[in-house]
Structures are given as C-alpha cells and as structure tokens.
Amino acid sequence: MRLLLVDDARLYAEPLADKLRHESRIAAVDTACDPAQVARRIAAGPLDVALVNAAMAELLPVVRLLAAHRVPAVALGVTESEPEILALVEAGVRGYLPKDGSFEDLASVLDHVTRDELLCPPRIAAALGRRLAALAARLPPALPSAPLTPRELEVLTLLTRGLSNKEVARVLSIEIRTAKNHVHNILDKLGVSSRGEAAALARQVAGAAAPPSRAA
Template identity: 45%
Template sequence: MIIAAVRLYREGLADVLHGRGTINVVGTADSGDAGVACVQRTRPDLVLVDTATPGGLDVLRSLRTTAPQVRTVALGVVESGPDVLACVEAGAAGYVPREASLEDLVATLERAGRGEATCPPEILAELLRRVTELAGGSTFALSGSDLLTSRELQIVQLIANGLTNQEIAERLAVALSTVKNHIHNIFAKLQISGRAEVAAWVRRQSAV
C-alpha cells in the first residue's frame, strides 16, 4: 500500500510497482487518516509512506500505533543520521533515500517484507549510538524534564553541522519561519542563546 499526497505520483508509483518482483499494490491513500482506513480495509504487509506527505512522520507514528503488525517504509528520506533516525523512531522498518532508483526501491520493499534492513555504515553508526544512549538511560535529557522532539533533534544536528536556517529549511522541505520557530524552542529548552552553544551541547551529548 502507498501513502502519498500527490495523486499523479501516488498512482504512478502504484502502476510501476504493481507486479514487480513480489510486490502487489493493494491500495493507495493521500493522507494519514485515509491511509489508516485503507490499512484496516486491505490489511497489507507493507506500507510505503512518502515523507513529503504533510505530517509524514506522524503518519508513521499513527500506523505504528493502529497497525503494529504492518511494516512501514519511509520514501524520499534525506540520507543523514538525524533524518533516518527520526523515521526509525517514528516506526519505519526501512527507508528509501531521495536519490534511490526504482531498483533500490523494490529491493528495499522486498527486504522490509522479509524483516531485513540495510543502511550505510555512517547511518548505522548513528542508529547504534542512539540505541546505546537509550540502553544507558541517556536520552538527550535537558535541564528539567523537557526533551527535544525528533524534529528539534534533527535541527540541532544540522546546526552543529554548520547549516544556516535557510539551508535547514531546504534540507527538511519546510518554511524558513518553521525552522526559526523550532530554533527558538530549542534555545529555550536548552537554556542557551547561540548556535555555537548548540554545537557544544551536541558534542557533550556525543561524549556521554
């Protein structure tokens, strides 16, 4: 099953994928709510979620809650640690980067269907670091009880990597004003006032 907001894209993917390898497309939907209803009706083994769909991560989370037996694959993911990590934490069993070919997409879907996953070494290292943090009780805790959201963690890492607000907006495919709002919240939660302090905070967390 495929969830994507753009009808032409959604139906084109369904036509191309149906019957390729072991894939049988049983339905499509244009939103998270429609997707959940379609999953309940068609009971697919896999759901391909276009991350460009509004609230793409929320769609993954919703499916994890309402249909935990269904494996989800995130489509069109920026292949960076924070972006992949956000999808995995939202419930994705696999991901397809923006630069992937049709053959890559088919292979990822078939691997996910078998309960397998592959990723580049640098992404694997990021995932393992996150698992280690969770296992050790270190979950990017801040002063007080607040925690950064997955999106805020993405932006924190991108700031630490030296990206400007405009570059972050382009990377995440969101409005510049949205990035500024997130950064305002990050500064408030971390009780800091500058980008250099964000980078220093990331280094401290990485050293834990």
C-alpha cells in the same frame, strides 16, 4: 504482497502505484493521502508493507499509525541525514529509499523489509547504535531492588518502544532465544508479569528521573 502507497501528492503517487501493480509478486496496491485514509485502509484488511513519501507534511504521524498496527513502513525520498533517519526509525520506519534511489533499489528495500531487516549504510547503522545507547542511558542504572545489566537495560528500552522478541534480537544482533532470556530475566527482576508492565514501569521511572522543564 499487499502494498499501501501513502503520498499527499497524487500526481506522483499514481504513476508509481501503476508501475508497482505490474510487478508479479505484488498482489495489490492501494493509495492514501493522509492519516485518516491510512486508518481506513488498515481497518479494511491486512497489509504487508506501506510506502510513505518522506516529503509529505504528515509523515511521522502516518509512520506512527502504521507502526501501531504493526504494518512495516518504508520512507521514500529520504535525504539520508542522520537526524532525519533517526527520527524516522524512532517513529517506526522499517526501511527507506534515498532521494536518488531507483525502482530497482526499491525492490531491494522491499526484500529486506519483508525479511525484517533494515538496509542502511554503515554510517547510519553506527548512528542508530549511538542513539540506542543514549536511550538506554536515560534509564536509571538500577531500579529499586532490581539491578539490571547493561544489556537488559538496552532490551528494556526496546520494550518501551513495543518491539517483539524478534525485533529486539534484530536490533541488538543477538539470537531470538537470547532476547527471550533477557526479557524473562527483566520480568523477574522487576517483579512484573508482562512486557507491558515492564515497559510501563520503565517509563514511570524514567519520567520521575527527568529534570523539570524550564518555563520559557
């Protein structure tokens, strides 16, 4: 496993990096302290997982950068408040370690992340479900000449976030084949030929339906 440890405090990052290097299943551990260094490491070669200190100032930009390059990110030192975790998941985090988590807990989180699973308590899972429903509700109940089912609206919402069929299936707890069928139906109903076109159309319609912002 090739890891990237992202922390703007080297005093804390280097001891953890040294400990991780002694793990037999970890082939390499690199460190970075800001988005520019993260970008350079991504360009240098494949990464399996990135560990990001949740206390760093540029946390969300780093997570979004990693997500854009399909590098699973794990946030370290999370308070487990619902707003914090929802913001992290929406930015692209695939797992997190609470502030009181141990090194052994980190190993468990890495196991789940490499299996494309999100390890979280039921309270957080319920919050994620509510957030997903709220995002789906922001889309119109039916696009012109292309009515979508509630499940298809959920899938379309996830497509706007760039999720793959496998990731859609995991989030919605459905089979990958079912997710593929939903995507196929969405493309047919919207009259588009790709997932990107479907996502772009959804964003366009959602933006048109949004109320105008008020001047301060």
